[in-house]
Amino acid sequence: MKEAAALHPWARNDYLSSRNGQLHIDGVDINALVEQYGSPLYVFSERQLRDNAESILNHFRRVHRNTTVCFASKANANIAVLQVFRAAGLSIEINSGGEFHKAITAGFQPGEMVFNGVAKLVEELRTVIAAGIKAINVDSLTELKRILAVAQALGRRANVTLRIVPEIKGGAAAGWETGTSESKFGMTRAEQREAIALIAENVAFLKMTGIHAHIGTQVTDIGAYHREAEFLIAYFREVCELLPYPLEHINLGGGFPKNYSSSEENWRTTSGHYQGKYRTDVDFEMLAQTLIRPITESLGEAVEIIVEPGRSMVSDTGVLLTRIEAQKERNQQAMYYLDAGYSVLFDAFIGWYFHMINANRADDVDTHLCKVVGPLCDSSDVYYDIEGEGYVKTLLQQQPELRAHQALLEEVLVHQPGLRELPAATQLGDVLALFDVGAYALEMMNDYCGRLSAAAVMVDRQQDTRLIRRRARDEDLLRFDVY
Numbered sequence: 234m235k236e237a238a239a240l241h242p243w244a245r246n247d248y249l250s251s252r253n254g255q256l257h258i259d260g261v262d263i264n265a266l267v268e269q270y271g272s273p274l275y276v277f278s279e280r281q282l283r284d285n286a287e288s289i290l291n292h293f294r295r296v297h298r299n300t301t302v303c304f305a306s307k308a309n310a311n312i313a314v315l316q317v318f319r320a321a322g323l324s325i326e327i328n329s330g331g332e333f334h335k336a337i338t339a340g341f342q343p344g345e346m347v348f349n350g351v352a353k354l355v356e357e358l359r360t361v362i363a364a365g366i367k368a369i370n371v372d373s374l375t376e377l378k379r380i381l382a383v384a385q386a387l388g389r390r391a392n393v394t395l396r397i398v399p400e401i402k403g404g405a406a407a408g409w410e411t412g413t414s415e416s417k418f419g420m421t422r423a424e425q426r427e428a429i430a431l432i433a434e435n436v437a438f439l440k441m442t443g444i445h446a447h448i449g450t451q452v453t454d455i456g457a458y459h460r461e462a463e464f465l466i467a468y469f470r471e472v473c474e475l476l477p478y479p480l481e482h483i484n485l486g487g488g489f490p491k492n493y494s495s496s497e498e499n500w501r502t503t504s505g506h507y508q509g510k511y512r513t514d515v516d517f518e519m520l521a522q523t524l525i526r527p528i529t530e531s532l533g534e535a536v537e538i539i540v541e542p543g544r545s546m547v548s549d550t551g552v553l554l555t556r557i558e559a560q561k562e563r564n565q566q567a568m569y570y571l572d573a574g575y576s577v578l579f580d581a582f583i584g585w586y587f588h589m590i591n592a593n594r595a596d597d598v599d600t601h602l603c604k605v606v607g608p609l610c611d612s613s614d615v616y617y618d619i620e621g622e623g624y625v626k627t628l629l630q631q632q633p634e635l636r637a638h639q640a641l642l643e644e645v646l647v648h649q650p651g652l653r654e655l656p657a658a659t660q661l662g663d664v665l666a667l668f669d670v671g672a673y674a675l676e677m678m679n680d681y682c683g684r685l686s687a688a689a690v691m692v693d694r695q696q697d698t699r700l701i702r703r704r705a706r707d708e709d710l711l712r713f714d715v716y
């Protein structure tokens with residue numbers, strides 16, 4: 234018999250297990266969850282959330298005691314999730330007045346918040362300056378002037394941290410890099426010189442608390458973090474020369490990567506792109522040594538280090554359960570229709586890869602290659618590559634001389650596998666589980682095509698489950714219409 238473990242690479246997430254072929258999450262049978270809460274359903278593990286928070290705090294603080302971890306709430310601002318993180322000792326990063334409201338609701342204090350964004354509104358600035366948040370990460374000179382005006386009007390002093398573009402190309406895929414002046418984020422050195430002069434002239438209303446950079450998301454190239462640390466150390470010293478008082482902190486942003494579970498077997502249906510981007514050796518200890526340690530050694534223990542991880546705190550804490558509602562045979566291949574499409578898991582739309590298994594046949598070793606699709610009336614609502622593979626094929630037909638570059642073309646253009654591997658016995662009514670969906674999923678759900686957004690539950694540490702987001706109802710679809 235083929236070793237079942239070979240098909241269970243997901244079991245390395247030790248909170249996932251299989252009993253009699255049925256997937257269990259922290260010991261809870263997913264069939265019971267779907268029966269009680271319906272499908273599609275997000276299931277979060279409180280234990281995983283806690284483990285991630287404790288792990289990053291332990292690894293980073295062992296190297297630099299004065300480290301603050303501000304969870305990037307845009308990755309998952311569900312109130313129950315935020316409360317778990319607050320209890321575990323994390324601070325918070327917000328991106329809007331809306332996220333400020335959520336953070337306050339979850340119990341965070343303004344002094345625990347850093348505020349990012351490229352186009353902050355006057356109203357948002359008024360709120361956070363009046364509340365006295367820890368830092369506003371300033372993205373442009375126009376924004377700094379806006380902050381000054383708001384602070385003057387309020388008679389308050391705003392804490393500002395300048396976001397610099399370090400001109401670092403992260404390991405993140407093109408389009409997800411945010412550390413160069415080709416992206417829309419941050420200020421160049423020249424712009425910052427002007428900004429610092431303005432701050433120095435207005436000490437009553439502006440206090441420069443630190444410098445900030447954020448180079449991308451799912452950055453798997455460890456060298457990029459080393460370059461970021463080197464850059465920021467030099468830049469920190471440069472800025473300290475220009476100010477009449479010392480900077481308090483250095484904010485390194487987020488972007489830390491996590492593995493997206495998959496089997497070796499599954500790789501053969503994916504491109505090189507997939508392997509480089511979704512599998513990573515980079516973990517919190519490696520980051521502690523590469524990103525944190527150089528700063529401690531160069532700038533000392535006193536400076537506060539802030540990091541803003543989002544994805545790496547939550548991606549591997551959530552599973553999406555979705556039922557097969559229809560089935561067809563196409564070109565001798567099975568095609569399965571799920572009740573969750575990109576309105577429930579938006580990143581599937583941009584070609585993000587999520588590994589899936591049949592949660593009712595989790596031990597089956599007899600598999601077949603098939604297509605898996607969502608329920609929306611849109612041909613891009615699929616869990617396989619419809620665009621990239623087509624582009625590559627067309628390009629190679631039109632320009633055969635490009636064949637020599639096929640691997641490169643696939644790396645850039647092909648995002649998803651062409652086919653998925655599921656048990657051959659898979660049938661209508663089975664529940665599939667998509668792994669590592671904890672980041673950027675709940676936040677991006679919508680009700681396109683009148684489909685109701687999914688519920689979410691938390692499995693707590695006593696293996697009890699509770700609803701943390703209710704399923705939408707028909708009347709929710711009308712909540713913004715005026716008629």
Ligand SMILES: *Cc1c(COP(=O)(O)O)cnc(C)c1O
Pocket residue numbers: 305307308326349447449450451486487488489541542543544545
């Ligand atoms: C999105 C974002 C983060 C979090 O990024 P992850 O890749 O989820 O870790 C951190 N800082 C800033 C400024 C961001 O925009």
